Amino acid sequence: MNHWIALPILIPLISAVLIPLVGRPTILIRRALGLVACLGTVAVGAWMVLRTRLGEIYTYSLGDWQAPFGVVLVLDGLSALLVALTGVVSLFCLLYAMNRHDQKGKFFHFFIQMQIAGICGAVLTGDLFSLFVFFEIMLLSSYNLLVYTGAKKSLTAGIHYVILNLTGSALFLLAIGTLYGVTGTLNMADMALRVGELGTEDTALVRAGALILMVVFFLKAAILPLYLWLPNVYSSAVAPVAALFAILTKVGVYAILRVSTLIFGAEAGVAAGAVEPYLLPLATFTLVLGMIGALASTHLRKMMGYLIVASLGMMLMAMGLFTAEGIAAGLYYLPHSTIAMAMLFLLADQIGRQRGPEDDRLVLARLPTQKSVLGLIFFIGAIAVAGLPPFSGFLGKVWVLQASLPSPHVVVIWPVVLLTSLMALVAFSRAGTLIFWKAKEPADEDEKGRKCASAFELLPIIGLLTCIVLYTVYSGPIAEFCTVIAEHLLAPHGYIEAVMGAQK
Amino acid sequence: MEALIASAIAVLGSCGIYLVLRERTFTVILGLALLAISVNLFLLSMGRVAPGHAPVIEEGIELVSYVDPLPQAVVLTAIVIGFAMMxxxxxxxxxxxxxxxxxxxDGEEQSP
Structure with a gap:
């Protein structure tokens, strides 16, 4: 038995239970427990990536109930990539939160760990209904993390976010019900087999079920026209939470990719290609509108929110080609954009604090106290996100362009990618010029009460920056890994056999 | 029986959607509750509507007449989660x- 597959769910879950029990007396215990759990998740995630780098697939039947009757956890390259990414991003967010954000609420560390458990569970499970359950765990923690400070701005954004996601959950159940009614199973691998055997009389039902499911995942992944919630929610959360939220949308991307290739892939009979015609155009529009939003933003944090929307459009556009090359390019872009955006959210928080009353508004104000350090990190982050050499954003975008060459959509994808990169550059230049170049040196009487980032506040930001550099340096092996994942996604026999064959 | 359940789902669902689109939190929450109920009924009926049959097979029950237990387990979980969210x-x-x-x-009154 591969008991270790359950570790990325168990480690945060156990730590989450211990935090309120053992950590009552002092925040130091809560911090230590959270930190140990995050380090554990990073270690397990890294080990999972190493174990799956050649396309191996491991399964674990919970309670030894065999598939398709019990719930199985399935570990393949895609899940391993997401687990490792979650571990890395949450570690740095937690480190940053330890400066002051985790003191504002008693249960901050509890919810962070529940959030990680939910994300890891969602990417590991091989069962459609437990995917729903893990989504709910993840979302309930994210609601709490969004509103835990009780600030007015975050409460209003929180209500919108919660209501939108509750409606999404209702649709999710509706889709699960429809698909179960047609196929009689909830196990994704089993469902993939049964969907292929359906007669034409079930075509309408199964395609409707598939598309309702996609609406839910589009909502989580913030794809047009369901992205309007994202900039508002992300900009009203506190910085480490917003940085952690950067990975929430990627779970939506994961679900889209998993379901559309495994259940509704090329061999799905009457449901084959139920998703394909919609993903590419919607993602393209999302990319364009996200960038327009970034250009028009009046606040730095909102601009970051729109840039997240645009980056999601970018990776889903590549994945929407549904070729091995396209999916691999999208997968390569995914960790890069998550890490870069998380870093920029943390940076925006520091910039806002050091500018004083103007906070993160994009207007002329005084210079941030540590202008050279923050300016340098902002510059590097801007280069990475806009997709200029030498960082991984550039490599990712070139790969997307290359992957689109054989497709007839190339005439759209090339101009869109190049123009939106230019728009990102303009947006960053505008923000950078206002904050760092045109800003005035503060007068002497302002000097007292000015905030300065401590080394411990800069450490997580620089840590994430180092991750981007490392990601670029090790692009070769990572790109190979992405290609392996993409090839296995498009040929789901291995996955289905690993799950369904486990009973023998 | 099928017609009754189907129309109940439809009425609850449409009332729920109407209320969710209102502008006050109270009506929206009522709408979410109705929507959740209609979805739970829908999930339950996915195991086929068969009244009077047992979902658990025991000795003495003929194998020809039982209902699928999975939707019932699923809907129980969905009700619990929905309740917590509410x-x-x-x-x-x-x-x-x-x-x-x-x-x-929106946290502020809209000017007319």
Missing amino acids: AFVVVLSISAHFVTGTDHL
Whole structure:
């Protein structure tokens, strides 16, 4: 038995239970427990990536109930990539939160760990209904993390976010019900087999079920026209939470990719290609509108929110080609954009604090106290996100362009990618010029009460920056890994056999 | 039986959608509750509507007449999760009401 597959769910879950029990007396215990759990998740995630780098697939039947009757956890390259990414991003967010954000609420560390458990569970499970359950765990923690400070701005954004996601959950159940009614199973691998055997009389039902499911995942992944919630929610959360939220949308991307290739892939009979015609155009529009939003933003944090929307459009556009090359390019872009955006959210928080009353508004104000350090990190982050050499954003975008060459959509994808990169550059230049170049040196009487980032506040930001550099340096092996994942996604026999064959 | 359940789902669902689109938190929460109920009924009926049959096979029950137990297990989980979420959104909207002083969804009254 591969008991270790359950570790990325168990480690945060156990730590989450211990935090309120053992950590009552002092925040130091809560911090230590959270930190140990995050380090554990990073270690397990890294080990999972190493174990799956050649396309191996491991399964674990919970309670030894065999598939398709019990719930199985399935570990393949895609899940391993997401687990490792979650571990890395949450570690740095937690480190940053330890400066002051985790003191504002008693249960901050509890919810962070529940959030990680939910994300890891969602990417590991091989069962459609437990995917729903893990989504709910993840979302309930994210609601709490969004509103835990009780600030007015975050409460209003929180209500919108919660209501939108509750409606999404209702649709999710509706889709699960429809698909179960047609196929009689909830196990994704089993469902993939049964969907292929359906007669034409079930075509309408199964395609409707598939598309309702996609609406839910589009909502989580913030794809047009369901992205309007994202900039508002992300900009009203506190910085480490917003940085952690950067990975929430990627779970939506994961679900889209998993379901559309495994259940509704090329061999799905009457449901084959139920998703394909919609993903590419919607993602393209999302990319364009996200960038327009970034250009028009009046606040730095909102601009970051729109840039997240645009980056999601970018990776889903590549994945929407549904070729091995396209999916691999999208997968390569995914960790890069998550890490870069998380870093920029943390940076925006520091910039806002050091500018004083103007906070993160994009207007002329005084210079941030540590202008050279923050300016340098902002510059590097801007280069990475806009997709200029030498960082991984550039490599990712070139790969997307290359992957689109054989497709007839190339005439759209090339101009869109190049123009939106230019728009990102303009947006960053505008923000950078206002904050760092045109800003005035503060007068002497302002000097007292000015905030300065401590080394411990800069450490997580620089840590994430180092991750981007490392990601670029090790692009070769990572790109190979992405290609392996993409090839296995498009040929789901291995996955289905690993799950369904486990009973023998 | 099928017609009754189907129309119940339809009526509850459409009332829920109408209420969710309103602008006050209270009506929206009511709408979410109705929507959740209609979805739960829908999930339950996915195991085929067969009244009077047992979902658990025991000795003495003929194998020809049992209903699928899975939707019942699934709907139980869905009800529990839905209930927790409803409690959360009620508490959230109350605290938002205290902080913003209005029950409008946007946290401020819209000028006409």
